[in-house]
Amino acid sequence: xxxxxxxxxxxxxxxxxxxxxxxxxxxxxxxxxxxxxxxxxxxxxxxxxxxxxxxxxxxxxxxxxxxxxxxxxxxxxxxxxxxxxxxxxxxxxxxxxxxxxxxxxxxxxxxxxxxxxxxxxxxxxxxxxxxxxxxxxxxxxxxxxxxxxxxxxxxxxxxxxxxxxxxxxxxxxxxxxxxxxxxxxxxxxxxxxxxxxxxxxxxxxxxxxxxxxxxxxxxxxxxxxxxxxxxxxxxxxxxxxxxxxxxxxxxxxxxxxxxxxxxxxxxxxxxxxxxxxxxxxxxxxxxxxxxxxxxxxxxxxxxxxxxxxxxxxxxxxxxxxxxxxxxxxxx
Amino acid sequence: xxxxxxxxxxxxxxxxxxxxxxxxxxxxxxxxxxxxxxxxxxxxxxxxxxxxxxxxxxxxxxxxxxxxxxxxxxxxxxxxxxxxxxxxxxxxxxxxxxxxxxxxxxxxxxxxxxxxxxxxxxxxxxxxxxxxxxxxxxxxxxxxxxxxxxxxxxxxxxxxxxxxxxxxxxxxxxxxxxxxxxxxxxxxxxxxxxxxxxxxxxxxxxxxxxxxxxxxxxxxxxxxxxxxxxxxxxxxxxxxxxxxxxxxxxxxxxxxxxxxxxxxxxxxxxxxxxxxxxxxxxxxxxxxxxxxxxxxxxxxxxxxxxxxxxxxxxxxxxxxxxxxxxxxxxxxxxx
Numbered sequence: 162x163x164x165x166x167x168x169x170x171x172x173x174x175x176x177x178x179x180x181x182x183x184x185x186x187x188x189x190x191x192x193x194x195x196x197x198x199x200x201x202x203x204x205x206x207x208x209x210x211x212x213x214x215x216x217x218x219x220x221x222x223x224x225x226x227x228x229x230x231x232x233x234x235x236x237x238x239x240x241x242x243x244x245x246x247x248x249x250x251x252x253x254x255x256x257x258x259x260x261x262x263x264x265x266x267x268x269x270x271x272x273x274x275x276x277x278x279x280x281x282x283x284x285x286x287x288x289x290x291x292x293x294x295x296x297x298x299x300x301x302x303x304x305x306x307x308x309x310x311x312x313x314x315x316x317x318x319x320x321x322x323x324x325x326x327x328x329x330x331x332x333x334x335x336x337x338x339x340x341x342x343x344x345x346x347x348x349x350x351x352x353x354x355x356x357x358x359x360x361x362x363x364x365x366x367x368x369x370x371x372x373x374x375x376x377x378x379x380x381x382x383x384x385x386x387x388x389x390x391x392x393x394x395x396x397x398x399x400x401x402x403x404x405x406x407x408x409x410x411x412x413x414x415x416x417x418x419x420x421x422x423x424x425x426x427x428x429x430x431x432x433x434x435x436x437x438x439x440x441x442x443x444x445x446x447x448x449x450x451x452x453x454x455x456x457x458x459x460x461x462x463x464x465x466x467x468x469x470x471x472x473x474x475x476x477x478x479x480x481x482x483x484x485x486x487x488x489x490x491x492x
Numbered sequence: 493x494x495x496x497x498x499x500x501x502x503x504x505x506x507x508x509x510x511x512x513x514x515x516x517x518x519x520x521x522x523x524x525x526x527x528x529x530x531x532x533x534x535x536x537x538x539x540x541x542x543x544x545x546x547x548x549x550x551x552x553x554x555x556x557x558x559x560x561x562x563x564x565x566x567x568x569x570x571x572x573x574x575x576x577x578x579x580x581x582x583x584x585x586x587x588x589x590x591x592x593x594x595x596x597x598x599x600x601x602x603x604x605x606x607x608x609x610x611x612x613x614x615x616x617x618x619x620x621x622x623x624x625x626x627x628x629x630x631x632x633x634x635x636x637x638x639x640x641x642x643x644x645x646x647x648x649x650x651x652x653x654x655x656x657x658x659x660x661x662x663x664x665x666x667x668x669x670x671x672x673x674x675x676x677x678x679x680x681x682x683x684x685x686x687x688x689x690x691x692x693x694x695x696x697x698x699x700x701x702x703x704x705x706x707x708x709x710x711x712x713x714x715x716x717x718x719x720x721x722x723x724x725x726x727x728x729x730x731x732x733x734x735x736x737x738x739x740x741x742x743x744x745x746x747x748x749x750x751x752x753x754x755x756x757x758x759x760x761x762x763x764x765x766x767x768x769x770x771x772x773x774x775x776x777x778x779x780x781x782x783x784x785x786x787x788x789x790x791x792x793x794x795x796x797x798x799x800x801x802x803x804x805x806x807x808x809x810x811x812x813x814x815x816x817x818x819x820x821x822x823x824x825x826x827x
Contacts, residue, residue: 304687305698307637309716311731356683356816360708361630362733373633373731375702375710377683379814385685387700389712390785391633393731409687409698409718485681486816 162454163190165223165414167215167229168239171252172318173279173444178207179225180448189450193218195230209372219245225275226250227448229337231327232334233257239265243272244321249417250451254338254442254475256467257329262472266465277426277451277461278468280342282404284446285419288343295347301412306344307384310336312402313394314364314372323368331370333359333478336390338471339404341378342463345470347408350382356480363392371410376478377487399425400436419443493785494519496551498544498566500529500559503580506556507607508536510570510777515785519551519706537733540660553784556580560663561656564589571596575783578777582666582804583797585658594794594824605780605790606797608670612776614768615739619688619728620675622737629734631676631709636668638722639716642697654688660697661807662685665715669802669807670792672703672711675730678708678799678825683816684807687718701807742765 164181164191166174181187193212204211210258212218218226219241225248228238230461233437235251242249249269255278257260269276282288290427294300315322315376322328322335341352355378374390386406405418427433447463454461477488493516500523511518518536523529526540533540541547544554544566554570555578556563564584570577570791575595583606584590597604610616623631642665643651650656657663661684673679684701687694696718703711719725727740746766783790799822806817 208703225725304691304694305685305700307700309635354814356702358683358702358704358710360632360710362630363706363731365733373710375712377685377700377702379685383690385690385700387702387712387714389633389635391731393633393736395736398736407714409696409716411695413696413720414716414718482671487683487814 162187162225162455163221163223163450165190165218165226165227166192167218167228167242168194168234169199170194170231170234170319171229171320174227174229175203176444177229180445183445184199184449184452185381190223191218203389214251215241220249223247225451226338227429228252229322230327233261233327233386236261236265236284239276240268243268243274246272246274248275250279250448251465251468252279252378253468253471254334255328255472256306257334259469262469265467269465271334275454275461276465277454278465278471279302279311279447280463280465280467280469281418281443281447282339283342283346283463284442284443284450286441287417287419291415292347300408300415301410302347303384303408303410305384305409306406307391307409308340308344308386308406309386310402310404311389311391311393312336312342312399312492313396314367314392316367316397323370325370328370331368332372332374332390332392333357333376334475335392336374337475338389338407340388340474341471341474342467343406344378344380344386345467348382348384350380350384350475352378352427352490353381354487355474355477355481358480359482371482373403374478374482378474397433468476480491493553493781494551495553495555496520496522496541496547497555497557498522499556500532500540501557503557505532506771506773507557507777508532510771511555511781512536513774514778514781516553516781520547527766544569544795548575551575553578559650559656560641560658561585561650568591568596571600571602571604574600574602575613578605578607578780580607580632581609581670581797581800582658582662583794583801583818585656585662587798587802587805590798591822591824594798597794599681599722603784603790604797605783606792606800607776607793608667608669608792608796608800609772609776610667610771611674611792612779614772615744615776616671616728619730619739620671620736622724623638623675623730623732628730628732628737631730631732632733634672634676634709634711635727635729636671636711636727637714637716638668639714639719640718641721642717658804658808659686659688659810660699660703660715660717662801662804664717665699665701665713665807666800666804668715669703669803670796671728672705672713673799673803676705676707676709676711678706678821679803679819680704681816681818682803682810683805684810686811689811701809703803798822800824
């Protein structure tokens with residue numbers, strides 16, 4: 162099976178490339194990047210063909226592509242792939258607007274190709290274990306969720322993460338979608354109302370987008386949940402950030418940390434504690450699912466619709482932050 | 493200084509132990525159940541009065557440790573008698589009552605100190621001191637949580653009676669509402685949700701609130717009456733533009749017991765209270781004692797108690813209405 166990489170704008174592309182190379186029978190057909198210098202350098206580094214245009218990559222007939230361009234530049238690449246009958250794994254958030262996210266879903270549906278949203282938390286082993294307990298009824302009915310997905314300022318990876326045009330915002334669009342997706346997956350219910358408060362106190366001199374964000378979601382089934390999407394981790398934090406939640410049920414509570422499986426390392430090199438994760442690689446399982454869905458000609462475990470729903474909630478959060486009022490989502 | 497303690501439940505007992513370590517004299521207790529309170533009173537060699545009115549002439553200071561809904565009338569009664577007052581948190585069941593209590597004590601020229609004990613827990617006090625000293629810059633996002641099991645009472649569980657206690661948002665989360673305001677200043681708006689609002693019959697209660705402070709800082713407050721006994725855990729995180737402070741009662745517990753249950757006994761787990769040379773309740777009462785003795789400002793004022801009730805009442809209103817509740821600045825607080 163041949164897979165192509167469309168853009169290295171998102172640093173996850175390198176991780177996915179590594180993941181693809183671990184799967185038997187998968188060949189990375191090549192990479193393309195609007196930033197030719199970046200793309201050709203990374204292609205050379207990984208000993209892969211570099212295509213001068215996205216169209217040229219698609220003409221090489223991959224079975225699927227991974228779209229890892231800037232958040233606002235997913236749509237044209239997805240359309241290019243879908244129109245050629247190529248399956249798509251698209252980085253999260255699916256798009257920066259509900260319109261674009263809807264167009265992405267529609268383009269893939271019309272072309273009859275697989276569209277998967279890159280939500281690796283669906284493949285996190287701790288989160289899967291709790292999902293199994295929930296589904297088996299071992300935890301009782303969920304009443305509320307307190308979620309955190311805090312991080313450091315992501316500009317150390319790529320500058321565009323704080324560009325309102327390219328990223329679609331700041332901390333809210335960066336760190337809302339993962340937990341929204343986990344909550345929808347766990348609750349099997351849709352978000353009906355969103356309240357959000359944001360500020361720009363962290364890194365106020367460096368960026369123009371919001372860096373602090375607290376959100377409250379209300380689901381159709383009555384469950385309420387908060388998300389802390391803040392870029393509140395200082396640059397010397399032991400790792401990039403984290404994702405976790407407290408699940409409150411009629412039986413009590415379960416506290417989950419997706420990234421607690423760490424070694425704590427103290428090294429003269431870093432002069433501060435650093436966390437080295439030894440947990441199972443959720444990205445690897447996610448990429449394997451994309452490959453398996455193509456092979457087995459079936460929908461992936463997480464779809465474009467899941468990506469669209471998360472974008473809808475994110476845009477509602479921005480509307481709420483702007484108006485100061487809770488925002489309802491249409492049924 | 494003669495102290496009269498009203499209420500002989502767990503708080504009345506705790507305050508008595510703390511007063512015993514000051515230069516004040518415990519002069520008596522007030523309890524509706526005179527017999528049950530007899531043992532406590534005997535331990536301090538004093539009598540039990542059946543009513544607050546019966547005790548007033550014998551004391552200088554009234555320390556009110558009764559259920560929340562009784563605070564209002566007792567404070568007004570003690571103020572009318574010219575007594576200085578210490579009142580357990582929440583100051584009152586409603587904002588209107590709290591406001592009237594602040595005005596009445598002001599008009600009577602008596603002190604009203606509100607027992608927000610979290611301000612006297614060393615971890616919370618130190619974190620606030622570090623923020624005030626500029627150690628982490630300007631606070632941006634604060635996270636506070638506090639959780640245990642549903643309060644139990646041998647008789648008449650007033651904690652679970654919404655009309656008496658105000659429920660989890662007023663009784664439990666007010667600790668962190670007060671702390672948030674102490675750290676990041678006045679609160680502008682509140683949005684909250686709670687389990688009991690959706691399902692009054694639920695076996696557990698849980699509340700989440702988002703506060704916006706006037707200076708732009710945001711605070712997330714979580715309160716749980718949802719964990720199995722004897723769990724009691726609290727945590728704080730104050731993230732600023734120049735750093736971050738964390739505390740977690742679980743990870744900072746200096747003693748972890750991994751003891752097998754003694755034969756024939758149910759497994760028992762020790763509550764992970766950090767051993768300290770002085771109970772935070774004693775630290776609190778000592779501070780109040782000095783403030784009353786010397787006529788100096790106390791670390792928690794009547795206005796602080798009022799402001800905390802205002803935030804909690806707004807959270808209750810928000811959870812009921814589903815709307816954001818804006819807080820009106822109170823002149824009694826800003827003075």
